Amino acid sequence: MAVASTSSAPLYKTPAASSFRFSNLCGTVYKQGNVAFTPDGNSVISPVGNRVSVFDLVTNKSRTLAFENRKNIARIALSPDANVLISVDEDGRAVLVNFKRSTVLHHFNFKKPVRDIKFSPDGKFIAATHGSKVQVWQTPSHLAREFAPFVLHREYTGHYDDVLSITWSADSRFFLTTSKDMTARLYTLYPVEGYRPRTFAGHRDAVLAAYFSEDHKTIYTVARDGAVFTWARKEDEDEDEDDSEDEERLPLGAGPLASTSTGPDNTIAHTRWGIQQRHYFMRVGTRVVSTTWHAASNLLIVGFSDGVFGLWEMPSFTNVHTLSVSQEKITSVAVNPTGEWLAFGASKLGQLLVWEWQSESYILKQQGHYFDMNTLSFSADGQQVATGGDDGKVKIWNATSGFCFVTFEDHASAVTAVDFAKQGQVVFSASLDGTVRAFDLIRYRNFRTFTTPAPVQFNSLAVDPSGEIVCAGGTGDGFEIYMWSTQTGKLIDILAGHEGPVSALAFSPLGDRLVSASWDKSIRVWDTYGRSTAVEPFPLKADALALAFRPDGKEVAVSTLDGQISLWNVVDGVQRTLIEGRKDISGGRKVDDRVTAANNSSGKAFNSLSYTADGSCLLAGGNSKHVCLYDARDGVLLRRFQISQNLSLDGTQEFLDSRNLTESGPRELIDDRGELSDLEDRVDKSLPGARGGDLSRRKYRPEARTKSVRFSPTGRSWAAASTEGLLIYSLDDSITFDPFELDVDITPATILETLNEERHYLKAFVMALRLNERPLIQTVYESIPPSAISLLARQLPVTYLEPVLRFLGTQLEKSPHIEFHLVWVSALFAAHGKHLRLHSTQHAATFRGLQKGLTDVQESIVKLSDENSFSLEFILDQQRTRQLADEAEERQALGMTDGAATEPNGVNGFAGRRMAIDL
Template sequence: MTTSSSAFKFANLCGTVYRQGNVLFSPDGNSVISPVGNRVSVFDLVNNKSRTLSFENRKNIARVALSPDANTLISIDEDGRAVLVNFKRSTVLHHFNFKAPVRDVKFSPDGKFIAATHGSQIQVWQTPSHLAREFAPFNLHRTYTGHYDDVLSIQWSADSRFFLTTSKDMTGRLYTLYPVEGYRPKTFAGHRDAVVASYFSADHKTIYTVSRDGAVFTWGDKEDDEDSDEDDDAPLRLTANAQASTSSSTAPDNTIPNTRWGLKKRNYFLQPGTKVVSSTFHSASNLLIVGFSNGVFGLWEMPSFTNVHTLSVSQEKITSVAINPSGEWLAFGASKLGQLLVWEWQSESYVLKQQGHYFDMNTLAYSADGQQVVTGGDDGKVKVWNAASGFCYITFSEHSSSISAVEFAKQGQVIFSASLDGTVRAFDLVRYRNFRTFTTPAPVQFNSLAVDPSGEIVCAGGTGDGFEIYMWSTQTGKLIDVLAGHEGPVSALAFSPLGDRLVSASWDKTIRVWDVYGRSNAVEPFRLHADALALAFRPDGLEVAVSTLDGQIIFWDLRAAVQRTLIEGRKDISGGRKAEDRVTAANNSSGKSFNSIAYTADGAALLAGGNSKHVCLYDARDGVLLRRFEISQNLSLDGTQEFLDSRNLTEAGPRELLDERGDLSDHEDRLDRTLPGARAGDMSKRKYRPEARTKCVRFSPTGRSWAAASTEGLLIYSLDDTIAFDPFDLDLDITPASIAETLALKQYLKALVMSFRLSELPLIQTVYESIPIADIKLLVTQLPLNYAEHLLAFLAKQMDGRSPHVEFHLVWLAAIFQAHGRALREKSGDHAATFRGLQKGLVDFQENIVRLCDDNAFSLSFLLDEQRKIEEEMQREMETEEASFGAALGGEPTRMVI
């Protein structure tokens, strides 16, 4: 067992793209930042990748904000606890508690201040440094008062000296960051519902306020209206306005506070039966974007209030909307659907459309190359995710009930899924269709699935009357056999990697080994002490591990039919305490078992997960716990705390479980149209807290990563570091002269990286050819991955069949693939053109060498033939001379001995 096997780190979170809070664009407009539970995901729309930052908040995130230079991210949870993060490195800099729920937080445009709501007040803090950790990083600049109810939004002016706020008290207010002599905060009143947002126009001469009831008020300078009245005092007023404009041109910062703000226009969206939930404004193009409670969004051009575009993107309310700096892309988040959309409104096309499972994710499986992950959920959908990019690229929704198991065929692009609707379906990943549906004569709810290594046989077991295992042919779709013998539901099935045996686990406290291809139909039962929940085959097919209800993992040697090792995992799997638990987590007997186990690729370790926040990694030979992974620290989930806080206990029960819907201010949120009953499905429970649990764990066939289907989504842990530090990203003076100096000092790695940074082909070639062949292997090992990719692209251009350095290129190629082959393979789609160029170069090399060898062989054959001819002619001449010499002597010819 290698020490690196337990060095897995959190790499990504898939399967969940948006939960609640606000979505926002990065300053360059290429990425969308979305809160996902208590984490933050970043979707790169240009490179088609997504990554989830490694830090966690204490609870679900309510608001996020990014600094204008994209260096600092602040994320605030539902309780007002904030985490300040170095955005590029995903490193937590500071923790801070605002001590009240925060409804909005914004960085000032110059990045020096952070404004956050605090009930009916607004607090402005100085932004801490993102380069160094300070003892007291947050310094309060000032607390602003004046509103009578909760503040809902904050909007800064472009010069960072003023900001607008809106509140539930149906007003907006204009504040100054620094005191202005004689200025009192302006109040914008007149709305009949809570004001959702307010915005400055591009020239800061107009202010727009948007209320929940669908009204947009336009505010401007009263003096402009007075100037339009033609009376005797008009010349005097014009002179006064000219003087004011002259003074404002000399001191532009005082234009906003010196303006006599008045209501100039009222507009209404006229969307009956709906409320405005979210909005944003693009000042450069004067576009107002509004999201409504019925899933409709619209674009209006201000101040004329011309409707540009209206579209329905979902049936649920749009909880967040954002627009990128160029004004082309709109991002929408719908919290109830867990949906994230990026819409290009001019071409009316989707840039991104992602949605996780509506309910819990139940199961997952890796493809044979580890590039794809398929998941199944309680919503009856089968989703396929790209493991490298983190995006879902196909969703199959043919099932009508929960998905209980999914499997990839070992060969070919085929997915099999078993469901509680009584069907097993096969999906084609080439044509994206359901091409086979396997059914049984009597209705059965399937909860286990196994596919033969050849992909020809599919088996499924479940909870039918006879607890049988059904076998179908993939080619014909017909039922070919029914295996009977279990006396309880079949909880797990697995084919041997060799394909000769089928092992089934059941709640009847046995596992059975079936010889499905033999004539004898022999069945060998192994007795257990408790119900079997999950099983896994070792990759060599000689051993099987079984998880039981009493928290044990038992290892069976199939050849000798003996139990080899036993792991007592009850204490390892025990998680946190639930809110309604009367006993501590250590004394609670429920959920202390593993419902999913998986071997590592080399069979040396076993991964196990269950109804707990922990995933355990064991040494398969000695049964030793190597590491416990904590899938979530989110206190919004049930079962994450080791100890409960007695302050949250009331006479009516735990505070987290109390129904506070009647205390909400919005009428729609107070309505309860559901019936009391189940917790899942139609969400009929009055208040439901998801529980931290792991439904399924699987190892990648490459051995470099593993995934867990959990309450948080699809968690991926990897050995590969996703963030590569490049010291040359810093501002350095890189010139051809400095590169030549570095090369003269024999600092080959530094010189090569500097030449790639300068990106001049002759210079790169000079440094490349100057590196000694003995230093290549060590240099490539230390080379960052992104430069290894540049080096591969450079080699693809060099290997054009005309280069004389054939062996030199091949040594470089071998060293690159030996050091970075695994990482490059996972990104094979990104480097397809480079790999094709390398393959063409190698084929050209091979053809040239073959041609040269053939030419040399022909030349050598020709020379040997010529020499043979010369020798034969010399032999004939000698024989002729001997014959003539003998005739001259008049006797028998005698052979001369030389």
């Protein structure tokens, strides 16, 4: 037995292991903070923990930007030109990002929590709240690197409590602020001689927001108690005379505001504002939580604490639309520039909704798991991901778009395992409610429910490769494994022998063996179709937590409670390799830990394992912030992935800050709920012991950990069900520059010269593959004439075969030149079929990607053909109907009866009469 100790072995990285990068975050669509629309109105930007996700509403895709904040994001703001994004976390630490490239430009600390931050409409300034003050900073350049990019323009004072919101005027010369001191104030960006900031007082609760009308002659203030005040110019004649004298006596002589015209800037600066109207929402027992304003259509959008939102047209205060969209309060609301789409975020439920109020329809409706995500599984084509959570829901996600398209709520308790059938559109799930359910992904229904004679809490699941048998195990009286027939739903066998709960099950890829792992420190190999019932257990040193079959079915990996991973040859019953992984997975210190992260390895074990498609690497995750990738042959650690750097989670930092320690313990564990402003937030509705972890505390911090890891069947990505959601790491990154055998002479200019002037298609194609820039490869690829494809495929070196096939797989998904791609595929397989067959294991991931592209093309063609046939049938039916109508009109004009019209070829028949008329 060989023992591989990764703590002392030298670390090395293979190209595949080192190339996995964070690609997307699914399963979480909104956590807290504010949502925002892009300037074109086609995308919604939403904070998801310490990351930012962008949901494209036109192409129906989502992407998560690569950067991370230190803690959960509290506010985000996007510049008017959509070039710069600034995100601020709970502590006031900001990250300035190039939005289009997802590149971090600068870090900055506001040194206080920021409640609101806004770019000026011209994009030159950033206004941010700073306690009871407002700071205005000059916007840093997103093109040039600077040592001190943030330059303070001015700090504004006047409020007596925390400032809650900031609203700029359209000309970027004035801004309104609202505060908890129940007032709003009007400031100027540049000093105006004789001007003192106007104060708008009269509310009886905190003012949440203030807005300018489109002509800037009216100001609206919205308070938390549901009062809306309309402020306008006072109509008193004496005051008008005083105002005119003031305008003559106080010229605007400060910088850009120096003007003798009576434009909006002069009007705003010297208007004597007064309350014109008072309006109230009159919703008893609810408060205004969020609000926004669309100036072009004079619409005020308000979200309430009971999940209802409404639209009011100002200044008449006419209720245009009201709808209940959530069961909890709407914490954020935004409107796109055209005023058609409204975006809502509910932090408690993690909901993100986009509503088109004119047509009264949802553009986007997404919600993650309410509690932790426990398990995940990839479909056979890698296009769908099924997840199960503590909320008892099974969600199916599209791996390409990142959206959930169906949710099953049939389980009554936490879902512990999910698995796709290898054939057909079926997903199975096991739950603590004692049932195993099968869901049809074509009709979206639960068509089978598998139960046991005695109550059992299932925590493991396995499906036969043929999809005919489903097995489940868990905690029951006899610790048995139950087998059902998928076709009939009947229990066909009960496998007994384990002396502890069955923690994991797995079928071999051939379906002839079933391996079970248990807490009784053993794994057992069962002959599924054999007559012999004798099963010899393989002993382990500790409780077994997870297992995974190698794709060839000859080896199984088992993780145990002591942090080890043992690799067993199931044919000979011999342990081949032992991986000491406790030191690899250890890391991250909890707030209440008494020892350092380096010495705290208790409880650090892998609870999920997954092999790569070729069986060369093994992915392992557990109760830690790290996911480890091992070489399956030598047992050497190739790379450790840190799933999160969010300091709002427990177990993400190696060293604790002593400044956060108080006499009452760590500051993060002190319950400060009583300081919240809303009563419903202060009330503690939780019961002692109602959450996982320390049962003596009412407040808890989520812990960074991974409950399940899985490799995609294509081998191009892997996913982890973590505390923050479904993390997807992929090899496909169009921004990354990854050349292949690059030479000095290979440049875009030389490639285009070879292509256009010399007409050497093969040489240009190989040079583009070596430079490995996707747009350039596509340019050369589409310039090759179809008649030369067969010759180029035969002359293509074998080294470039896999990149070309991978490129064709992506082109089949995106490009419309279907026949051109199919000719290339056919020519490559005809020329290099023998080589590909001999090295099929190495190219397995590429084949799956190519098969996926071909399947998508097939489905598209079938769908298009059906639509065309339906259209043709409709057109022909319409033509026949029109002909019959014309004939009926003609018969009526000739005064003929139906009987005469139906006489075949008679003198009195319709055909003869019509012939005579034609003649």
